[in-house]
Amino acid sequence: MRFALGLILALLMVEAALAQDTIGDLLAAGGKRLTKDEALAVLRRATISGPTAAGGQSLAELKENGTTSGYLTNATRARGAIFGTWSVDDAGNFCRDIELRFRETRQIKDCSTLSL
Numbered sequence: 001m002r003f004a005l006g007l008i009l010a011l012l013m014v015e016a017a018l019a020q021d022t023i024g025d026l027l028a029a030g031g032k033r034l035t036k037d038e039a040l041a042v043l044r045r046a047t048i049s050g051p052t053a054a055g056g057q058s059l060a061e062l063k064e065n066g067t068t069s070g071y072l073t074n075a076t077r078a079r080g081a082i083f084g085t086w087s088v089d090d091a092g093n094f095c096r097d098i099e100l101r102f103r104e105t106r107q108i109k110d111c112s113t114l115s116l
Contacts, residue, residue, distance in 0.1 A: 033092060033113060033114070034092045034114040035092050036088050036089070036090055036091070036092045038092065038114075039088045039092045039093075039094060039114045040088050042114075043062050043086070043088065043094065044062065044064050045061075045062065045063065045064055046061075046062045047059065047060070047061050047062075048060050048061075048062065048070075052072070052074075054074060054075060055074070055075035056072060056073045056074040056075055056077075057072075057073050058070065058071070058072045058073075058082070059071055060082050060098075062086050066085050066086060066087055067084070067085055067086075068082065068083070068084055068085065068086045068096065068098060069081070069082060069083050069084075070082040072100060072102055074102075078102075078103075079102075080100060080101050080102025080103070081100075081101040081102070082098055082099070082100055082101075083098065083099050083101070084096060084097050084098030084099055084108075085097050085098075086098075089111060092113075092114060093111040093112060093113055093114070094111065094112050094113075094114050095109075095110070095111040095112075096108065096109070096110060096111075097109045
């Protein structure tokens with residue numbers, strides 16, 4: 001379970017990591033794409049946190065009702081807010097529609113493949 005959460009964390013970072021394998025590389029190495037039910041089981045009530053590519057930190061709580069909130073800091077520890085919704089589509093992709101309020105507001109709406 002910790003491996004799954006670590007992999008999901010890498011996929012869900014607010015800012016992209018500097019160097020990552022592609023999903024195709026992970027699947028070719030024996031990874032397994034999560035089903036919708038598997039993804040929901042892992043993500044419901046999860047807290048996702050970690051470093052950003054810009055040297056800051058992020059933390060987001062995925063609530064069971066489909067909302068998310070959290071914060072983002074930069075390298076100088078200035079803090080911004082994360083608000084929005086999350087879901088898992090029928091293909092098992094993690095989808096988010098969030099607003100980052102950090103100096104200026106930025107809307108992010110995307111989906112990511114989840115795999116083990």
